Amino acid sequence: MVQKRTVRWPASVELQQELYIYLLKELNDAHPRERHGCGWVMNREWWDEVRKLSGHQAPVTVEGSTYLLGLPTEIRDDGGVPHLEPRQS
Numbered sequence: 001m002v003q004k005r006t007v008r009w010p011a012s013v014e015l016q017q018e019l020y021i022y023l024l025k026e027l028n029d030a031h032p033r034e035r036h037g038c039g040w041v042m043n044r045e046w047w048d049e050v051r052k053l054s055g056h057q058a059p060v061t062v063e064g065s066t067y068l069l070g071l072p073t074e075i076r077d078d079g080g081v082p083h084l085e086p087r088q089s
Contacts, residue, residue: 019082022082023050023068024069037086038087039072039085039087040073040082040084041076041079041082041083042075042083043079044077046080047073071084072087
């Protein structure tokens with residue numbers, strides 16, 4: 001007998017599901033060549049919501065840099081809603 005796996009979302013289930021879908025859409029809408037030099041930018045409020053994502057979607061820190069869905073993340077006061085921007089060299 002195969003057991004069903006249930007996905008457990010944080011307390012704000014609707015927002016978290018919509019946010020995850022939004023992040024994936026942003027990522028997929030960017031051409032692979034454009035994504036190569038981009039990173040996520042957002043403000044602190046949105047960062048706190050992103051951090052609530054469960055499982056492998058959650059931000060990962062590698063060598064002092066934080067990555068979300070494989071791209072570096074920058075938190076700025078003027079960052080606003082999570083979006084992709086070219087990284088500063």
